[in-house]
Amino acid sequence: xxxxxxxxxxxxxxxxxxxxxxxxxxxxxxxxxxxxxxxxxxxxxxxxxxxxxxxxxxxxxxxxxxxxxxxxxxxxxxxxxxxxxxxxxxxxxxxxxxxxxxxxxxxxxxxxxxxxxxxxxxxxxxxxxxxxxxxxxxxxxxxxxxxxxxxxxxxxxxxxxxxxxxxxxxxxxxxxxxxxxxxxxxxxx
Amino acid sequence: xxxxxxxxxxxxxxxxxxxxxxxxxxxxxxxxxxxxxxxxxxxxxxxxxxxxxxxxxxxxxxxxxxxxxxxxxxxxxxxxxxxxxxxxxxxxxxxxxxxxxxxxxxxxxxxxxxxxxxxxxxxxxxxxxxxxxxxxxxxxxxxxxxxxxxxxxxxxxxxxxxxxxxxxxxxxxxxxxxxxxxxxxxxxx
DNA sequence: CCTCTTTTCTAACGGCGTTAGATTCCATCT
DNA sequence: AGATGGAATCTAACGCCGTTAGAAAAGAGG
Numbered sequence: 498x499x500x501x502x503x504x505x506x507x508x509x510x511x512x513x514x515x516x517x518x519x520x521x522x523x524x525x526x527x528x529x530x531x532x533x534x535x536x537x538x539x540x541x542x543x544x545x546x547x548x549x550x551x552x553x554x555x556x557x558x559x560x561x562x563x564x565x566x567x568x569x570x571x572x573x574x575x576x577x578x579x580x581x582x583x584x585x586x587x588x589x590x591x592x593x594x595x596x597x598x599x600x601x602x603x604x605x606x607x608x609x610x611x612x613x614x615x616x617x618x619x620x621x622x623x624x625x626x627x628x629x630x631x632x633x634x635x636x637x638x639x640x641x642x643x644x645x646x647x648x649x650x651x652x653x654x655x656x657x658x659x660x661x662x663x664x665x666x667x668x669x670x671x672x673x674x675x676x677x678x679x680x681x682x683x684x685x686x
Numbered sequence: 687x688x689x690x691x692x693x694x695x696x697x698x699x700x701x702x703x704x705x706x707x708x709x710x711x712x713x714x715x716x717x718x719x720x721x722x723x724x725x726x727x728x729x730x731x732x733x734x735x736x737x738x739x740x741x742x743x744x745x746x747x748x749x750x751x752x753x754x755x756x757x758x759x760x761x762x763x764x765x766x767x768x769x770x771x772x773x774x775x776x777x778x779x780x781x782x783x784x785x786x787x788x789x790x791x792x793x794x795x796x797x798x799x800x801x802x803x804x805x806x807x808x809x810x811x812x813x814x815x816x817x818x819x820x821x822x823x824x825x826x827x828x829x830x831x832x833x834x835x836x837x838x839x840x841x842x843x844x845x846x847x848x849x850x851x852x853x854x855x856x857x858x859x860x861x862x863x864x865x866x867x868x869x870x871x872x873x874x875x
Numbered sequence: 876c877c878t879c880t881t882t883t884c885t886a887a888c889g890g891c892g893t894t895a896g897a898t899t900c901c902a903t904c905t
Numbered sequence: 906a907g908a909t910g911g912a913a914t915c916t917a918a919c920g921c922c923g924t925t926a927g928a929a930a931a932g933a934g935g
Contacts, residue, residue, distance in 0.1 A: 504882080527923060539925080540883050548923065599788060602836060629858060636829065636859035639836065643828035647791060669818060670825035677866025693913075716892060728894080729914050737892065 504536060506544045510554050517555070517593030521652040525593070549601075555594055556601040562587050564611045569618075574675060576618040577634070581641050581671045588645040592652030595645040624684035633682075637674055644670060693725060695733045699743050706744070706782030710841040714782070738790075744783055745790040751776050753800045758807075763864060765807040766823070770830050770860045777834040781841030784834040813873035822871075826863055833859060 512533050516525045527548055531538040545551050566583040567576060588595045612631070619630040648656050648663040656663060701722050705714045716737055720727040734740045755772040756765060777784045801820070808819040837845050837852040845852060 526921080528921085537884055538923085539885085542924070543882060596789065599832070599835065600785065600839065602839070628854070632855045632858045633862065635836075635855070636833070636862065639832035639859075640825065640829045643788070643832040644825070646788065647824075647828065650789065650791070665817070666821045666824070669821045670828075673822065673825065673866035673870055674863055675866065676869040677862035677864065680865040680869040681862055715890080717890080726915055727892085728916080731893070732913060 504534060504540060504544060506554075508534065509541060509544055509551065510558065513551060513555060514558075514591055514594065517597070517652075518591055519653065521593040521654070522596040524653075552597050553601050553604060556598045556603050557607045559584075559587050559591070559594055559598050560603040560607050564607070567611060567614055569614055571618050572621065573619045573623050573678070576615065577637055577675055577678065578671065580634070581637055581667075584638065584641045585645060585667060588642070588649060592649035595642070595649040595652070599642050599646045622684060623678070623682045625682045629682070633678055637671070640670060640674060641667070693723060693729060693733060695743075697723065698730060698733055698740065699747065702740060702744060703747075703780055703783065706786070706841075707780055708842065710782040710843070711785040713842075741786050742790050742793060744786045745792050746796045748773075748776050748780070748783055748787050749792040749796050753796070756800060756803055758803055760807050761810065762808045762812050762867070765804065766826055766864055766867065767860065769823070770826055770856075773827065773830045774834055774856060777831070777838060781838035784831070784838040784841070788831050788835045811873060812867070812871045814871045818871070822867055826860070829859060829863060830856070 509530070512530055513525065516530055516533060520529065527538045527541055531541055534541075541551075545554075563580060563583045566579060568579075571579065588598065615634055616627055616630055619625055619633070623630070625633070644663070644667055651657075698719070701719055702714065705719055705722060709718065716727045716730055720730055723730075730740075734743075752769060752772045755768060757768075760768065777787065804823055805816055805819055808814055808822070812819070814822070833852070833856055840846075
């Protein structure tokens with residue numbers, strides 16, 4: 498966008514999202530990405546080891562954005578519901594990223610800072626082990642990612658069904674999962 | 687395997703699963719696939735329009751295999767639990783196919799024959815609309831596919847965590863979802 | 876102005892999906 | 906048996922991909 502700004506990893510990552518948003522995952526190549534930065538493809542390799550690493554940065558940034566929305570002191574339901582909506586919102590903003598997030602798994606170091614927050618939220622009103630709590634969060638993350646992939650998988654082509662279809666699908670899926678958390682794990686304090 | 691059998695769509699599909707099982711999704715190209723059939727890549731295009739169509743056949747066959755296990759007259763819980771286990775079992779047998787199934791969506795005509803069976807099962811003991819019932823089934827399908835992708839996504843490389851980790855993750859995810867179905871939709875008859 | 880490091884470029888490699896057009900196979904008919 | 910014609914496969918190539926080696930340029934410090 499700027500005529501010839503200097504290149505760095507973050508500029509590349511930002512341009513990656515631009516390409517993803519406008520051309521979709523299928524339209525993302527090291528060459529198209531370089532062209533958008535007014536640079537040749539080989540130059541990218543000075544800042545990024547390879548394309549797979551770049552895609553992991555994409556997945557990490559999405560996860561990071563979701564984690565940012567998590568506030569301490571929330572109840573487990575707010576936490577999980579908020580996470581589901583934040584993830585879907587982020588993937589709706591970046592439809593092409595859904596296919597990336599679904600395939601790449603997020604780096605542990607991105608997820609890790611959120612762990613204590615998640616655990617402290619879920620220990621209130623829920624009788625779960627730490628392992629169970631984390632499995633529940635990851636399950637919901639996988640579920641929402643899968644829904645987003647079904648909706649945005651062919652981005653930038655519009656979804657095949659009307660938006661309302663995916664809205665109710667999302668609502669049903671998430672609220673059912675949360676109802677299951679409550680039914681199975683709510684503590685009888 | 688046989689020295690020079692004649693080529694047809696089904697032989698190609700079977701060879702595709704072989705490559706997927708042994709080399710993983712990353713090792714599947716039209717050229718490697720053709721080589722396994724002792725044929726040149728271009729010959730495949732006489733029987734299959736393109737690679738995407740072939741991958742959809744893979745997703746369809748996985749879905750078909752899952753559907754085959756569904757018996758009429760089951761309760762909704764047996765049905766959903768059986769589907770989840772059948773899907774995971776199929777993807778465990780064909781680890782490389784997980785990445786394919788996650789990205790391709792199954793053709794409607796494959797899913798369609800199972801719809802009446804699903805609806806008749808879920809109308810017993812559950813007060814759901816048809817739309818809700820189908821959303822629930824699809825949600826579970828997406829959830830299990832996502833779990834399998836996390837487990838087998840790098841096939842044929844072994845999963846990064848021990849098998850028990852994914853077993854308990856799967857159990858927690860599926861039983862929580864089913865508990866949610868019961869909590870939210872069980873009819874009080 | 877020269878030197879050294881950082882950054883970008885040119886050029887190429889091998890592999891990919893796909894296509895056009897020539898070629899071979901094989902069943903059928905005379 | 907030989908000719909015919911469609912079905913099936915092959916050869917060769919196109920343009921794209923991710924990636925790399927090594928040359929060129931840009932910029933900082935003496």
